[in-house]
Amino acid sequence: MNKNNTSIWTRIRSSALFLPFVCLVLVMAVNIIYDTMNGSNPLTFFIITLRDTTGNGTILYGRIIDILNRGSEAALLALGMTLVVSSSAGTDISVGSVMSVCASFCCMLLAGYGVSSTNDFNVPLVVGILAALILGCVCGAFNGFLVAFLKIQPMVATLILYSAARAVGLLMCNDLIVYIRNDAYGFLGGFCGILPTPIIITAICIVILTLVLKKTALGMYIQSVGINDKASRIAGLNSKMIIWATYVLCGLFAAIAGVVASSRITSADSNNIGLYMELDAILAVALGGNSLGGGKFNLAGSVIGAYTIQAITTTLYNLGVSSAQAPVFKAIIVIIIVAIQAPPVKAFMRKRAAQKQTVREGARA
Amino acid sequence: MKKRFLSLMCASVMAVGLLAGCGGSSDSSSDESAATEESATASSEEEASADIKADADTSDGELITVGFAQVGHESDWRTASTKSAQDVFSEENGYELSFVDCDNDSAAQLEAVRSFIEQDLDYIIIDPIVSTGWDTVLTECEEAGIPVIVIDRTIDDSDKYVAWVGSNFKTEGLAAGEWLKAYAEEKGISEINAVVISGTTGASAQIGRSEGFQEIADREGWNILDEQTGDFTEDGGQEVMENYCKSYEGQFNVVVCQNDNEAFGAMTAMDNAGVSYGPNGDVVLISFDACTAGLEDVAAEKITADFECNPLAGPFVDEVIKTIESGGTPETEVYMVEHWFALSDAIVDFEIDGEAQEMTEVTDDVIEAQY
Numbered sequence: 001m002n003k004n005n006t007s008i009w010t011r012i013r014s015s016a017l018f019l020p021f022v023c024l025v026l027v028m029a030v031n032i033i034y035d036t037m038n039g040s041n042p043l044t045f046f047i048i049t050l051r052d053t054t055g056n057g058t059i060l061y062g063r064i065i066d067i068l069n070r071g072s073e074a075a076l077l078a079l080g081m082t083l084v085v086s087s088s089a090g091t092d093i094s095v096g097s098v099m100s101v102c103a104s105f106c107c108m109l110l111a112g113y114g115v116s117s118t119n120d121f122n123v124p125l126v127v128g129i130l131a132a133l134i135l136g137c138v139c140g141a142f143n144g145f146l147v148a149f150l151k152i153q154p155m156v157a158t159l160i161l162y163s164a165a166r167a168v169g170l171l172m173c174n175d176l177i178v179y180i181r182n183d184a185y186g187f188l189g190g191f192c193g194i195l196p197t198p199i200i201i202t203a204i205c206i207v208i209l210t211l212v213l214k215k216t217a218l219g220m221y222i223q224s225v226g227i228n229d230k231a232s233r234i235a236g237l238n239s240k241m242i243i244w245a246t247y248v249l250c251g252l253f254a255a256i257a258g259v260v261a262s263s264r265i266t267s268a269d270s271n272n273i274g275l276y277m278e279l280d281a282i283l284a285v286a287l288g289g290n291s292l293g294g295g296k297f298n299l300a301g302s303v304i305g306a307y308t309i310q311a312i313t314t315t316l317y318n319l320g321v322s323s324a325q326a327p328v329f330k331a332i333i334v335i336i337i338v339a340i341q342a343p344p345v346k347a348f349m350r351k352r353a354a355q356k357q358t359v360r361e362g363a364r365a
Numbered sequence: 366m367k368k369r370f371l372s373l374m375c376a377s378v379m380a381v382g383l384l385a386g387c388g389g390s391s392d393s394s395s396d397e398s399a400a401t402e403e404s405a406t407a408s409s410e411e412e413a414s415a416d417i418k419a420d421a422d423t424s425d426g427e428l429i430t431v432g433f434a435q436v437g438h439e440s441d442w443r444t445a446s447t448k449s450a451q452d453v454f455s456e457e458n459g460y461e462l463s464f465v466d467c468d469n470d471s472a473a474q475l476e477a478v479r480s481f482i483e484q485d486l487d488y489i490i491i492d493p494i495v496s497t498g499w500d501t502v503l504t505e506c507e508e509a510g511i512p513v514i515v516i517d518r519t520i521d522d523s524d525k526y527v528a529w530v531g532s533n534f535k536t537e538g539l540a541a542g543e544w545l546k547a548y549a550e551e552k553g554i555s556e557i558n559a560v561v562i563s564g565t566t567g568a569s570a571q572i573g574r575s576e577g578f579q580e581i582a583d584r585e586g587w588n589i590l591d592e593q594t595g596d597f598t599e600d601g602g603q604e605v606m607e608n609y610c611k612s613y614e615g616q617f618n619v620v621v622c623q624n625d626n627e628a629f630g631a632m633t634a635m636d637n638a639g640v641s642y643g644p645n646g647d648v649v650l651i652s653f654d655a656c657t658a659g660l661e662d663v664a665a666e667k668i669t670a671d672f673e674c675n676p677l678a679g680p681f682v683d684e685v686i687k688t689i690e691s692g693g694t695p696e697t698e699v700y701m702v703e704h705w706f707a708l709s710d711a712i713v714d715f716e717i718d719g720e721a722q723e724m725t726e727v728t729d730d731v732i733e734a735q736y
Contacts, residue, residue, distance in 0.1 A: 054636040061638070066607055116441070117658065167468075175438040177626075179658060191637075265599040265630065271440075272598045317608035323594040324566050 020288050020304045023337045027311045031063075031318055045318060056191045063314055065196065071310030072198035073099070073274070076257040077281035078302040079209055080140075080250030082290060086226040087246040088147055089294030090154025091282050097165035098139045098251055099258030099274030104169035106132035106259055107178040107268035110185065117179040125184055133255045139165060140251020144244035162278070169270035179267040189264030198260050205256065206303060209249075213299065222246060226294035280309050283334065289341050308337070428461040429686065432481030433490040436518070437469040440597070440626070441656045445736035446517065446676040450490070453679030471495045478502050482509050488686055489513045496521040496569070514685055516678045518569055527689065530681045530699040534570050537672045538577020539717045540705055541651050544670055544724075545619065546585055547715040548649070557585070559619035560609045561592040562602050562627045570597075570674065574623050574653060590617055595627040602630025610638035619649045625659030625671070628652035632667055643667045644711050655706050657735045663706055663727045670707040671727075676736055677701075706731070 012018060031045035041047070051061035077095050084092045109131055112122040121128070139161055146157035183190075188197050213219030224232045225239045233239045254274075261273045286292060287308050288301025312333050316326045339345060431454050435447055447464070454460035463486060465477040471494040481489045482505055489511055493499065496519055503525035506513050513526040520526065549557060559582065564571035575592065582589055590613050595601030602622055609617065620635075620642065622628035628650060635642050642648040643666045652659055655673035662668045678701065685695040704725045712724045725731060 051637075052639050054639060054641065056637060059637065063611060066611075070604060070607075170438065175444060177441060261600065264603065265633075267599065269598060269600070269626075271437075272596070272600065314608065317593070317605070318612060320591060320612065322592070323563075 024308045069196040071307045072202040073257040074280045074306040076253045078284035078306040080253035081281040082302040083246040084250045086297035087222045087243045092158045093278045094158040094161035095254040096274035096277040098254040101165040101169040102132040102136045102255040102258035103262030104172045104268045104270045108172040116176040136251040136255020140248040144247025148240040148243035186266045430461045430486040431488045432463040432486045434477040449677040449679035492517045499523045528685045528695045533700045534573020535577040538574040542578045542581025543715040547713040557587040558617045560617045561621045562595040564597045564623040599626045599630040602627030606631040606634030621651045624654045660732045673703045675701040
């Protein structure tokens with residue numbers, strides 16, 4: 001019995017998800033300490049209640065919901081980024097700009113070119129959203145083409161869209177913020193029943209992608225290309241196509257994230273949608289315990305990483321840290337999380353555990 | 366193979382798009398930009414403007430050449446500012462405008478100013494992206510004998526410009542504070558607990574508005590529960606307000622948003638938290654900027670009061686240039702006239718530093734006329 005327990009514990013502890021998950025829990029645990037010290041219910045941060053809203057019926061209400069809701073875009077981007085990192089050992093730094101251009105394209109189609117505020121759709125909503133998703137795939141295909149077929153370094157290849165896509169978005173919107181003041185458009189960033197729609201969208205994306213990776217050999221192919229491109233080719237894999245496909249997927253997820261972000265504010269704010277999001281996405285992949293050197297990847301880790309970033313932000317709001325100082329605290333927390341997961345630190349911890357074990361065994365003897 | 370062809374196609378389509386994009390943004394920095402802008406804005410009146418140009422050429426010899434290094438085009442406010450300059454410095458008015466959109470890149474802005482010097486323009490207008498690092502280039506302007514007029518944002522490390530035209534952000538903050546005091550008295554609100562969603566930290570609009578409002582809050586002993594930045598964006602305002610609703614549940618009765626976009630976000634967040642706001646709600650919502658969309662929300666009884674930040678600097682700069690042209694010395698600091706908007710129910714009398722203020726009632730005509 002005891003032995004069995006230990007083995008489960010060891011198995012959990014040696015799981016790749018263990019550390020990222022512990023970090024997420026630690027970040028949220030800070031709030032328990034803060035709330036206790038403040039004399040309020042220690043679990044204030046975690047309580048989810050039902051709340052009547054103005055216009056959206058009854059919804060789930062609480063900080064945890066906020067984290068899941070606000071972290072959606074980062075989680076979506078992290079999905080695509082994980083695949084890109086794994087297959088090409090590089091990062092797609094254009095995702096934030098692609099979000100912006102896709103959102104702008106969607107709003108441009110819905111409002112009509114040059115219109116800055118509208119209540120009615122110019123084309124059906126579905127057409128606008130599908131067009132945005134297609135544009136995302138096209139952007140991804142462009143990045144993927146440069147990386148996979150022209151062998152340009154991923155960061156350099158995606159730098160092009162990083163700087164250009166946002167500008168193209170501005171051109172599409174005629175340099176204006178396009179407002180789509182229509183409840184139907186706000187749905188994707190609003191509420192579906194009692195849950196925020198972004199949470200549902202993200203969950204669906206995670207489930208579909210996981211199924212595709214697990215049920216087909218795609219996941220294995222991507223890892224094998226990432227581990228050794230040449231060997232995979234010799235083994236009969238079309239490495240180029242696989243790398244290309246990961247970039248297309250990354251573009252697609254960026255487009256979904258862009259549409260969600262734009263739907264939240266029912267407008268296309270091309271200057272600000274997805275601004276610096278590529279950094280969050282890359283950080284999420286790293287926080288999830290994935291190596292940025294490519295190869296093996298852990299999708300769940302990246303998703304946990306994305307929510308960890310949001311948990312930090314929400315925690316800082318809860319602690320009332322002024323926004324001027326927040327980046328410093330964020331940096332400190334991130335350094336700690338990354339350091340905990342660094343190989344030398346992990347090796348050190350393992351060594352200490354082994355030493356303890358020997359000491360214990362010695363004592364028993 | 367088919368897919369490879371498809372990807373190639375995609376790539377080439379993207380490339381064409383990129384080229385078009387580059388073309389669009391780069392030609393604004395070239396010499397012909399003024400001409401391009403003109404033709405774009407007034408292509409239908411091409412003939413007419415050509416006639417007028419001929420007239421102007423014959424009547425007063427030469428057009429006054431003006432270079433304008435604009436920050437970018439990040440908001441409706443900025444677009445209105447650009448349009449104001451383009452309207453005022455038209456050929457019909459005897460000007461030739463070289464307009465450069467610097468896309469929020471301060472290095473590009475320095476480049477733009479240097480290119481204006483090389484072109485030997487008559488006047489240079491700068492809306493400085495950053496407030497420091499200007500002394501060298503302004504000295505060059507001075508040596509070239511070109512008067513520089515700074516608009517909107519300020520320059521801190523140099524005084525080698527003839528005039529600054531812009532908004533007094535602190536007055537806007539003071540106005541909001543004084544209005545709130547008068548409004549609270551009239552409505553019998555005895556205690557004020559405010560949360561502030563501020564603009565981008567360090568932006569002059571943020572500093573001025575915070576300072577002004579804080580001054581009144583300190584004087585009146587108001588309780589400011591928290592001040593976090595929403596970066597002047599709707600998404601930022603939404604996220605900050607979501608957190609305020611949870612951290613200060615039922616504790617605040619005033620929300621101050623430092624621009625309209627933040628107010629839009631704050632409204633969504635309060636809707637979702639079941640908090641009522643506006644003239645008839647539990648929470649007084651104060652906003653700044655007063656763009657058209659903002660005023661529409663004032664009319665819809667969502668925003669209680671909106672304090673304008675006038676983007677139409679063109680006419681004021683025109684005034685400064687006319688003064689210089691006629692041999693006079695313009696004032697070094699020109700403050701633009703600004704309005705305070707509310708619905709009739711929320712219009713109260715108040716004073717700033719002993720000066721009585723007039724408020725503008727929001728009507729359809731007012732909204733129509735706003736930028």
